[in-house]
Amino acid sequence: MTTPTVHENGDKLRGVNLGGWLVLEKWITPSLFAGLKATDETSYCVELGEAEATRRLHQHWNTFITRDDFAWLRRAGVNAVRLPFGHWLFGKDYPYHRSYGEARHPFVVGGLDIVDKVFEWAGEFGLRVVLDLHAAPGCQNGFDNGGILGVCEWHTKEEYIEHSLDVLERLAERYGEHPALHGIQALNEPRWDIPTELLKRYTLEAYQRIRRHCPPERTTVVFHDGFRDFREYAGFLQEPAFRNVAIDIHRYQCFARDDIDMDIFGHIRKSAVDLRLEADEIIRESGYQVYCGEWSLGLDLKVVSLWAEGPFNHALEAMDEFQMAAAYRGYASAQLLTFEKYAGWFFWTYRTETTPEWSYRDCVEQGFIPDLGRTEQMAGIRAILDRARDLAA
Known part of the structure; x- marks a missing residue:
């Protein structure tokens, strides 16, 4: 079976997740949860109440990631972002x-205003x-x-x-014409014990809803594997009846x-051989098409699940x-060499407050992950030198 390795309209995706921004995770931004019992966005908003939650989250949304971060991503050679959002995005109709x-x-x-800004900045920086x-x-x-x-x-x-x-x-209709829209993911990480047939029914309907506004020539429909073998989806959403579909896998260790x-x-070894x-x-x-939609350099369970039981x-x-x-460099390189086989990968996540091994920006600035922007510059220099040698010959 032949499978496309890149999107119909572009090259391989080398991206980051914008996690902890529009969907809170306590371990990503512990400062937001200081002094609270809350463990997720639902309990955060309920505990604080509408006025105080609005004040804090608007401040967070406007400062955690900004236009300058998109400029940095462009300089670093990143060409895509995966934007997690909650079902409450369109307001009080849930x-x-x-x-x-x-x-x-x-x-x-x-939060919808933030999504608008994401598309504005993504368009500006390509x-x-x-x-x-x-x-x-x-x-x-x-x-x-997942919110709760x-x-x-x-x-x-x-x-x-x-x-x-x-x-x-509604998202497909709102952003379907925007040139920066690459794909829409129907659902992130549905649990392993949700029946596969239910997930198929949902994903098929999601495909049809998205396709009303986003033709396959422009937009990928993505679905997560639901923590199960990809063979459970054999024959599902396949060409020629369905086009430009990607399955999303997440690989943590x-x-x-x-x-x-x-x-x-x-x-x-697991990264370079087994994966x-x-x-x-x-x-x-x-x-x-296959995306590795989440991966990281994180190896310490304690810092990512602040309520997990040990040993750590x-x-x-x-x-x-x-x-x-040295370990982080080797681990990053082994994963990248493997995930480069896929149509795209997205590091989890772009920024954290206290866990640099989960922060793409920290990992690049520490030299654990290659600066793709510098790699692209070196490729351009190499092409010029090759051309010069050809002319001299």
Whole structure:
């Protein structure tokens, strides 16, 4: 089976996630949660109340990522951003969930203005945008990044599913003509025990809703694998009836106990050998474009899940700074060499407050990840030298 490795209208995506911006995660921005019991965006807004949550989140939205960051991304050679957003993006029209308590509509209004700015800045600096429904009503995975920690009920009510589809279509209609729009992701990380047939039904409807406004020549429809083997989607959304579809996989090595107990050589081998073999298999057999939509250099579970239970051992805990720098460089290179096989990859995430191994900007500035902008400059110099040699000959 032949699978396209790049988007119909462009080159390979080398991108970052803009996590912790429009969907809060406590470990990304712990300062926002200081003094609160909240563990996710829902409990954050409920605990603070509308006025104070609005004040704090508007300040956060306007300062956490700005136009200057998009300029930096362009200079660093990044060509795409994946933008996680919550189902509340369009305002107070979402279904109620009991976690809201007495607040019928707890979420802060105004995030759509930020999305508009993202498209403005992406257009200015030549970046492409993948919109990602990261938090669905009722929560699709029970994670804090799904909006409600410890709850996974999105798939239990048709009104939750219907609202998700409505949000996707409204986004497709609003941004479908914008040249910076690259793709729309139907849902981020639905939990592994949600029935595959339900996810297929939802994703098919999402494809159809998005295609009303975004033709395949311009926009990729993306769906996450739902933490299951890609073969469960065999024959689903395939050409010629369906075009420009990508499957999204996420690859971390800090959550499963076998990975946590692995030394750095095991992590590098897994990245360079096991995940490479997996990549070859998915590309060869799936029939989709493939994105690695999330990966990082994080190996310490404690810093990413502030409420996780230990033990919190990890591969770098006994290393000095020199050894850690070498380890991060090797680990980053092994992952990048593998993920370059795919149609695109997106590091999680662009910026964090206290965890540099999860911050793309910190990783580039520390030299752990290559500066793609400098790489592009070197490629241009090499091309000029090659041309000069040809002329001299």
